[in-house]
Amino acid sequence: MDIDLFVAAHRAEWDRLAELVRRAGRLRGPEADELVLLYQRVATHLSIVRAAAPDPALLGRLSPLVARARAAVTGSHAQSWAGVGRFLARDLPAAIYGGRRWWVAAGVIFLVTGGLIAAWVAGDPQVQATIAAPEEIRSLTAPGGDFETYYSSAPAASFAARVWTNNAWLAAGCLVLGALLGVPVVVILLYNAVTVGVAAGLMAAAGRLDIFFGLVTPHGLLELTALFVAAGSGLRLGWTVVDPGGESRGSALARLGRSVGGVALGLALVLLVSGLIEAFVTPSGLPTWARIGIGLLAEAAFLGYVLIFGRHASAAGHTGDVDAAYAGDTAREAG
Structure with a gap:
């Protein structure tokens, strides 16, 4: 394919599409239709260039143009505050409640x-x-x-920050490894x-179980709930591998995986809150009842x-x- 001839033939369409994208929020009906039509044409041009003559300079021009045009045509849902609101008020609690x-x-x-x-x-x-060793236990449990x-x-x-990172990795491990029939999740949990249990037992043996609960409860309620x-969620994902219900295994895993x-x-947000409590409330000079009260309020708010x-x-x-519009296409499975 002659790149120079191809550019000369379609440059006007590309320039027009770039102009319409810049004015995407102020287009009238016919111009909006033109935007959609040109987006489809230029997307085809990009595919042709990639397949027949992948010129770096031309790809560098058409790829971002097509991406901006796609955002103008479909809307920028990922950055929509309305989408964030729906996630927090509907999707997230529905997912947690469902499991x-x-x-x-x-x-x-x-x-x-x-x-x-x-x-x-x-x-x-x-x-x-x-x-x-006894001296190590005393070093751990003594006042x-x-x-x-x-x-x-x-x-x-x-x-x-350290606590949040560690806990987030722990939660992520449970979620990601759940697909392995849930076995790693059980190991992490146990x-x-x-x-x-060992820490509680050692503190109890030293007669300081009240100190254990006084320090663990403020942040531990929310942290453990997360x-x-x-x-x-990981165990539920693992069980879906075994029993996908009335749908195909791939479809069930994709749905639950999303x-x-x-x-x-x-949970990253929840663990951030528990990490802040652990860093600023747990070691603070507040009375034990006040520190535990803050932990109870945080737990009650989440539940x-x-x-x-x-x-x-x-x-x-x-x-x-x-x-459904963002779930992607589903390939038909042979059967």
Whole structure:
């Protein structure tokens, strides 16, 4: 293909499309129709260039032009505040609410496991001896020991960022690895339950269980709830691999996967809040009742948000999946 001849033949259409894109918000009916028509033509031109003569300079001109034209024709939904509002008020709570049986079950598994481990560690000195040397345990559990000073071991802002990052990776692991039949999710959940149970058991054996709950409760309620939601979503995804219901496995995983992606974004916000509480409230000089009260308020706000908005969205038929217009095409499976 002669590039110079191709450019000469279509330059006027490209220039006209660029002009219409610049005025996209002020176009009249005939001009809007012209925009759509030229967008289709120039998109075809771009395909021809890519296939027949991928000239870098011409591709550099047509690719961004077609992208801007596409945004002008379809609308910039990704940056729409209305879209953000729909996500927060409808899609996110619907997705979390729809998986409530899974994350409640994950929470029960965690709490029962952690409680049994804590009771076992607290009541058996031999078990404690296998965990760490006596001096190490005293260093952890004594007044002013490592367990208490951990929450003030770094500047609050730095500590909050570190905690948020660690917890976000943990939640992401539960969500992403759920497709592996949920097995890694169970491992992550049980590992963290054992970790919390051991710490609680050691503090209880030292007669300082009240200090444990006074430090863990303010941020731990919201943080653990986010972990339960992530684990429940991952387990739900893993079960879909086993039993996709009345649809194809690929379609079921795609639908639930899009919903889980939204949950991941929402949990990042939730974990940011819990991280701020852990950095600024947990080690603060506030009375224990005040610190726990802040944690209870944060937990109640999140659960109320999920139950109220989620129930309403679910009753309206929403599942947390994206609108059909943005879900993409589905290939027919052989069968």
